[in-house]
Amino acid sequence: MEGQRAPSRPQDPIRIAKRTNSSRRTFGKKRPVACQRCHARKIKCVGGNPCSSCTSAGCEMQCIYVERDRKVRVDESYLEQLIRDSDELGRHKLGESNNVITGVQAPVGLQTTTSTPDPPKDADMRNPTMKYKAWFQPHHEPDLSIFLNDVTCTAFATRLCQRLAGDEKSVAHIPRMQCADEPILNSFTHTGMPWPNLPRARLLVNTALGHSNPPFHLTLRKRTLDHLDTIYQNTAFNNPVLVCKYSALFALGEICSVSGGGTSGGIIPGIDYYTKAISLIPRLPERPSMAHIEALVILSLYSQFLNRWNFAYTTIGTALRLALTAGLNHNIPPEQCPDPIARENRVRLWWTIYTFDRFWSLKLGLPLLINASDIHVDLPSNLGINGYEDEFIDASYQVALIDLAKVSGKIMQNIYNWRTFDQSFVQREQRTLTELKEWLQRLPSQFQLQTRSHNPKFTVFIHLQFNYCVILAIRPILLSLIDHTRENPGREILQSPAVIALSEACIHSARHTMSLCADEWTKGSLPVYGYAFAQYIFTSSLALIVATFLPGGSSDDLEHVNTSLEMLSCLVANGSMVAHDLLVHLQRVQTCLQQSNQPSQFSSGSPHQTPPAQCRMSRPHLPSDRPQQPLLTAHTIPDQLPISAVTELQPPAQSDTTPYQPVMQDFLAQSVMGIDFLDSSDFSEFLTDSWLNAPPLWDGNYP
Structure with missing residues (x-):
């Protein structure tokens, strides 16, 4: 409206400082004043420290000058600008100091009123899947609830269900129930x-x-x-x-x-x-x-x-x-x-x-x-x-393994961390993925996967852990892309080479993990009670479900998910507590996928049914999208399985075992300061709205 001043937009503190410096007036040189001794004696003071009069009298220590503050005239607009700049700098410093905000929601009947500060304006610096308050799950003691973090795969599964359902409040987190507790x-x-x-x-x-x-x-x-x-x-x-x-x-x-x-x-x-x-x-x-x-x-x-x-x-x-x-x-x-x-x-x-x-x-x-x-x-x-x-x-x-553990620690520190960073989230993604790539290049030749000979268990394990790190580093962005496809179906951000590179790297790592786990299953070397393989199977399955909404996804990806459901079900039937909780989460994700209105590229197929308790460690079928050589010879194939059932289990060729394909190589080769495809105004909208305001992983009605 006319006569009404438009609200000022948030300004960069650096620009504020530059503008303030450039706006300062020069009021000329101050008039010289006499030192206190000369002024008291009412004699001329020629200046200097000490002045000549005090020096000749031997009173150098008494030669003290008083700084006089003159009254000057300035424009009112200049004072108003100084006040606005001061307020803007104060808000910026307040946002930096509140980089970790904790809030606890009590169960129904014990709700308390707590004030939640507004999210800071530097949201592009944060992991898009992390909220601005901690997540807690109700427990027997209200003041000692269960803490949850987005890096956990079960929390990611709940977030995925919330995205697929389109209603965060309707999907509560399933707590970890199957464990050897104190009783x-x-x-x-x-x-x-x-x-x-x-x-x-x-x-x-x-x-x-x-x-x-x-x-x-x-x-x-x-x-x-x-x-x-x-x-x-x-x-x-x-x-x-x-x-x-x-x-x-x-x-x-x-x-x-x-x-x-x-x-x-x-x-x-x-x-x-x-x-x-x-x-x-x-x-x-x-x-x-x-x-x-x-x-x-x-x-x-x-x-x-x-x-x-x-x-x-x-x-x-x-x-x-x-x-x-x-x-x-x-x-x-x-x-x-x-x-x-x-x-x-x-x-x-x-x-x-x-x-x-x-x-x-x-x-x-x-x-x-x-x-x-x-x-x-x-x-x-x-x-x-x-x-x-x-x-x-x-x-x-x-x-x-120590070298890979160091990179794993940096994923936790740089990707899933509450503190304020100087670099954007995507720049930190690039640094982390570059370190993973360098680790793979440093890996000794005896630990590289072989396609026509037996791979020792350690070689398989370390490559599975590597794929696990790649998936955890990339998947926050991929889950945000699902929101983008729903809210902005006509936008072309998914065709960005960098987005394609990230999604392909995550999908490739998930497929490679499924291939390696199925190969271990066939050889009978997958441990029944092991925690690692069940975790790898579950993590790759979640990534493949997300892949159905992204470029590079394949109809075989959902068949891979069914394969992982079969393997987890057999592990549960044989007594694995770790696999039990993961299976429950994966079954719910599959159900949410079938009921979802999200624009998935492929049909999710029929729901998977848990096999009966007599399930034994037989080899599940793994879909194939290219011809492969059989890994097992005819005399090693179990009698109850046809030869065709094991011909698709060979891991990808060595050139395909790395997620860093040409497009990804180009992305990693860019200067860190030049990465801006996710910091642009058209992309940061979905990257920072729905996740920042998402409710906790649980609701008040959950027992």
Whole structure:
């Protein structure tokens, strides 16, 4: 309206500062004044510090000048501009200080009124799937609710269902229910689990260390077995630290011994030894021994087979703190520890703790427990001494995994973090993906996937973990693209080369993961109670569902999802607690996909039905979009499966195992400061509205 001033738009603080500097008036040189001594004596002061009069009188310390503040005239418009600039700078600093805003919603009947600040205006700096307040799920105690983070795959599945349903409030988060909680563990507390006989004890320890190596170093192999013999020879079964360590090894050995089929009575293998071990750790030592730290690391690893993720995270945190008190993050001088094998054991155990910290934190969406700047110990190395091969494996295995764990930690810090960044979210995406690409280029040749020969389990595992990191780094943007296709169907942002590069990299990693997991399934090497493979299957399935809405998606992607449902169902039927919760989430996502009005490119097909409890570890069908060579020979194919059922299981050729195809290479080659395709005004609209105002993962009516 005429006579009414239009509201001012938010301005860049840098431009404000420049404008303020350029608008300053120059009022000329101030008139000289006399120093206080000359003024009091009413004599002429020629200036200077000290002046000549004070110098000649020897009173240099009394030569003090008073700064006079003159009254000057300025334009009113100049003062108004200064006030506006000051207010704008104040609002900008307030937005930076409120980079973490926490809010808790109480269940119905206990609602409290809390003020939620408006989202800051630098939303393009944030992960588009993260809100401006923390997410909590109601629990038995209102003041100790369950915390959720968007990095977790189950939270992502809930967000995907909310996008597909078009109504966030109608889809509540499904809590993690299937785990060995305290009532289950208490039933084994007083059983008085005896030590196994010596041959079985040696077998369990060998199995535990054989399955944990080469990715993770838990303890010295030969010395642990020799000490076990000594314990049985001397019947020294009363040392609580050794009882804890060996009970943890027995538990891990039992659960790794199960190759297929559930156990009698539904009892998870090793849980009795596990319960015995954790009953011995409440009293932490003032000065820990290596055996105590090793026991905590082993218990953290086993806890995930029971779906006890919080306990695993807490236990590895305790092990890390004890390791810090023992100085494992530093190199110990040879004169302090002359035994080179003992020194190398310190190094490798520390890096196992570090790797667990990075991987567990990324899985749970919880903070990293130690900064890289606080680590001053060397990487694992090969020792040219007698007895080295009896205790360790080639150090290159653990070094490759440590390198990937470092990148995993940066995904947590740079992609799923509440703090304010100088770079935009997409620029941080590019940096993270560039580091993943460099890791893949540094990977030794013996760890590259082979298409016409057997791939060791470690090689498969490390490539699955790599694909997992790629998917977690990219999927926040891909889920935002679903909102874009619904709200702006006529826009052409999906044809951007950078968007296509990101979506293709994520989709390719998901397909590659499904191929590798199906191959492991066929060979019978996929563990029944394992946590990692179930997680990889679930994560890739979610990415493939999102792919049906994006360029590069294929009708086979939904068939891959059905394949993963079949594998997870069989794992559940055989007693896997980890797979149970993931299966429930994936089934709900599939149901939401069938009921969705989203413009998916393909039909979702019929709902998947959970197979009966007698499901066994047979090979599911995997769709193919190109001819492949059979991985198994005729005499290795199970009798109940036709030859055609296994001809599609070979992993992609080596040139296809990387998600960094030509378009992605171009994206990564761009200057970081030149990445602006997601920061443009036409794209930032959907990137920052619906997700920032989304409700929590739960509603007040959820029990």
